[in-house]
Amino acid sequence: MSLHPDRLFPADERTRAIAREIHQRTTDLPLVSPHGHVDPRLMSENQPFPDPARLFVIPDHYLTRMLFSQGVTPDQLGVPSVDGSPSEVDGRTIWRRFAEHYHLFRGTPSKLWLDYTFAEVFGIYKNLNAETADEFYDHLSVRLAEPDYRPRALFDRFNIEVLATTETPIDSLDPHAALAGMAAGNGRRWGGKGGKVITTFRPDNLVEPDWPGWAERVKQLGEITGEDTSTFDGFLAALRARRQDFIAAGATCSDHGNATAGTVDDPVKAAQIFDRAIQGEASYLEMQSFPAHMLIEFARMSVEDGLVMQLHPGSLRNHNEWLYKGWGRDVGGDIPRATEYARSLKPLLDAFGNDPRFRLVLYTLDETTFSREIAPLAGGYAAVFAGAPWWFLDSPEGMMRFREAIHETAGFYNTAGFVDDTRAFCSIPARHDVARRVDAAYLSRLVADHRMTEDEAAEVAVDLAYNLPRKIYGLEK
Template identity: 80%
Template sequence: MTLHPDRLFPADERTRAIARELHRQTADLPLLSPHGHVDPRLIAENLPFPDPARLFVVPDHYLTRMLYSQGVTPGELGVASVRGEPSEIDGRTIWGRFAEHYRLFRGTPSKLWLDHTFAEVFGIYKELGPDTADEFYDHLSARLAEPAYRPRALFERFNIEVLATTESPVDSLEPHAALAAQTAADGRAWGGRGGKVVTTFRPDNLVEPGWPGWHDRVEALAELTGEDTATFDGFLTALRSRRRDFIAAGATCTDHGNLTAYTEDDPKAAAEIYARALAGEADEAEILRFPGLMLVEFARMSVEDGLVMQLHPGSNRNHNEWLHAGWGRDVGGDIPNATEYTRALKPLLDAFGNHPRFRIVLYTLDETVFSRELAPLAGGYASVFLGAPWWFLDSPEGMRRFREAVHETAGFYNTAGFVDDTRAFCSIPARHDLARRIDAAYLARLVAEHRMTDAEAADVAVDLAYNLPRKIYGLEK
């Protein structure tokens, strides 16, 4: 197995040569990860990674989802049952099942990322399959035991400048405090290139009253902040307090994964629904309405404290009830919904869309809105930027379609650059390389068609890979 140096570049020889040169301009730039889900304890504790199965397979719903679609249950892949039922615990057995089905990923972004990781990070230039499963497992296990493959060593090797994790307001920020203490003790950032880990404020589990455990989390928020969350004003004050804590821990952004992009600017209605939810009296319509009311409240807070809002709606969570009941959230049972933005976001944009201190980055799982809604919104409000294709769309074709659909209306500079959106730490370089190659290929086509000069395309390539995410997500601070 080899990684072809021209992978993902155009088939036409002349255009491919242009893409190759554009990619060369970005290949060695530092990596910015302003939207991701790596556990901060991974870096703070710097412990060896677990066995290959628990590093690559068990936590990755991209992989477990595909195998489940072919009849392999999450339990057979080591995912713990929420009902206490037996799950496979032997790493080699889990890895063997994964290798047996690796052919299912042919042509998918998952295989592109994994092949890149196996080769470039771990030095395995072979094709994974049943015949090589044990060889892979032994090689990976040996590497993972080496100091050079501890999280911080890889962080430095990957040339990561900023890695943003994601925490809820009731999560502990202790791992970030530990990293800050280590930085202070060393007199510099612990990464050799000055890389840093920051947090991101994600309040979804406090604004969805229908989410199991909501009352307990509201009480936990009160205990953390010393505020009285029995009232809506106290709830908002507590959230503001936690935002200050997150900013002190390096946060530059918030992250909101609402079901829809619906917003409503009505603090009185929000207070009434909050009181009814606390009393256990809110109906289904009110429970669905409350997150949209809270998005405007969070926008109001962003104007106050400068945190950049990220909104990525459109996922129908836990659609497969059997999977959810057996193995819980985030095991691959989520399905994209059609999502409307223009009318849904108007109340929020009416209130803050033209405010100089407000910035919102919009993502979507519904690519039908790329050109119809998102690009015009980004072109119509100074506060609106378009996030990279994510999740079901973070694929070569999805990224190409995104550029083709939004560029002519929004330009390149109303897009926010790439984010890897991953829990899979070792795949971060592979994901960034894929995105940089796709952008190089798209820009090469514009050069070949004499729509841009070589110099312009080189500037844009660097901006998309580095300058835009650094600026738009507030990472220059």
């Protein structure tokens, strides 16, 4: 197995040569990761990673989803069950099963990321299959036991400048406090190269009343903040207070994974729904509409405290009911669905879309909205930016379609740059490498068509990879 130096570049030799030159300008840039789901305890505790199966396979729903589609059930891959039913616990057995099916990932972004990680991070330049499974497992196990492969060492080696994690308002911020203490102790940011880990405010589990345990979590929020969350005003006060805790822990953004982009600006109605939901009397339609009311409230808070607002709508969560009941959330059972933005966001944009204190980054799983809605909104409101291709669209093809659809209306500078949005820490450099190569390929075509000079394209590539995410997500401070 080899990583071709021209991977993802155009086939035409002249355009490929241009892409090489553009890409070269981004290869040594630090990695900026303003949105992701890495556990901050990796950095604060700095313990060795577990065995290869528990590092690569069990937590990665990209992998388990594909394998399940071919008949390999989650319990065979070691995914913990909801009711405690037995799952495979032997890491080597899980790894062998994964290796036997590695051919399923041919041509997918998962294989691009994994091949890069195996080669560039762990030094394995072989093809993974049933015959090489044990060799891979042994090699990875040896490396994972070495100090140079602990999380902080890899953080520095990956040249990460900023890594944003994601926590809910009732999650502990102690790992971030520990990292801040390390920084204070040595007079610099905790990483050897000065990188930092920050948090992101993600309140989804407090704004969806039909999410099991919602009332208990609202009560817990009140206990954490000292506010009376039995009332809507107290609930909002508690959220404001908790946002300040997150800002103190480095947060520059909030993140919202609502089912839709719907917004409703009616605080009186929102309070009525909240009161009924607390009493367990809210109707299904009221519970479904409450997140739309809360997006307005969170936008209002963003104007007050400066957190950049990210909106990630459009996932039909837990579509595979059998999978959800057996193994819970975030194991591969979610499906994208059509999402409408222009009408849905109008109440929010009427209120805040032209306010210089507000910034909204829009993501989508519905790529039909790229040119029809996302680009015009980003090009028509000072507060709105188009977020990177996300989740099912985080692929070379999806990224290229995004550039082709967005650029003609919004340009490059109404986009927010790349985010890796990953739980898989070791894949971070691979994901950034893919994004930078795809951008170089797209820009090389503009140069070859004489729509842009090579110097301009190189400048844009650097902005997309580094300057724009720092600026849009408030990381220049």
